[in-house]
Amino acid sequence: MTLTQLEIFSLVAELHGFTAAANRLGISQSAVSHALKSLEQELGVELLLRHQSRIELSDIGQQLLLRARAMLGLANTLRQEAADARGMKRGTLRIGSFGPTSSIKLLPLILQQYRATHPGIEVHIDEGPDRQVLQWLEERRIDIGFVVLPEERFDTVALIEDQMVALLPAGHPLARYDSLSLKDLCRTPFVLTEAGSSELVSRLFTAARLTPNIRYRCSQLMSTLDVVARGDGVTVVAEGSLPNHIDSRCVKKPLSPAVLRQVGLAVLDRRQASPATLAFIKVAESLDLG
Known part of the structure; x- marks a missing residue:
């Protein structure tokens, strides 16, 4: 063999x-x-x-x-x-990334510094929903992954914290309120995005013993934003995943009570992680990603 x-x-x-x-x-x-x-x-x-x-x-x-x-x-x-x-002049690092938060806002900043300090490391990136990244970690298809914390199954490092927000059409009756509860969002058509923190959103409603009126399931955040902008439904997303300037046809509202989300890096076992993986974690921890 x-x-x-x-x-x-x-x-x-x-x-x-x-x-x-x-x-x-x-x-x-x-x-x-x-x-x-x-x-x-x-x-x-x-x-x-x-x-x-x-x-x-x-x-x-x-x-x-x-x-x-x-x-x-x-x-x-x-x-x-x-x-x-030998100075880590060669090697491979396989990274799992989910949604805009990690793929657009975190990963490019970390990679820029990582490639500058470790140019010989070949980096492979796979993107998928948060649950997919967890599966890849368990199956050892990737060395390290961006995940929503906590994740007790893995060795993790926290990187940033943001909050979950409701996103509504600007003309929606709920848009006049300063904040919204999950119960409020169950009374209107709901859009569930399969990208990013879909597992967290589902868990929030389950924990509150609520069932949103899901009319749409979108695989990409941009598709979700488009459905909301058209006035076809409301959704819950992580604030950190949103573009810096969202469509003027949409408004975001904080949830009440507030729901915080923490994003970090996870490895299956830090004691068995490769030097290239540990170096990536070190670079990520050294940067101001907030």
Whole structure:
């Protein structure tokens, strides 16, 4: 069993295909197929179920994939520690980011400083909803991720704090109030954005034993803002995720009682984090991101 075989296995599982994995790795499809066949023969189990149009993991394949990613992560840490001894001139850092708060307002500032101090580190960024970033961390697909705190499952570092706000059409009857409760927002069509802090918004209503009248589900914040601007619904978003100048057809109102949101960085286990990951955390902590 080799690390190359495990890397190929992990990539085929992630991309659901031999061709996509071969293209990503820059090798032939036959080489990918041979590596996986050899790995299956050595382990004595079928890792992949090969259908005509798709590839999926067997039950044991699902189980061993987590082990494979853990081994690859530790191997990467070993390489990073060796690179650190040489001045960290080479390496890879995989980052998970969610929504405008991290992707637009936090990540560019941190990366600018990080690349200046560690130009040899190759940075890969994956973007998805907050729950997706958590899954990527658990599956070791990324080294570090931006998350909404608290997250007890991971080792975390707080970076910024903002508040959740209601966003309404400017002509909405609720727009005349100074602040709004979650109950107020249940009496009108609601827009739920799947980006950013969707999990936090859902938890807020659940904890208050309230059910918003969800009429729209948008995958991007800009789509949510457009629905609100058109007068088709109201929403709850993190203030830090909003553009500096929102559409004049929208108004934002604080929630009552106030709901604070804390955003930070998370790693699966700081003790096993690579030097490149720890350096990223150090840079983030050194900056004034508020």
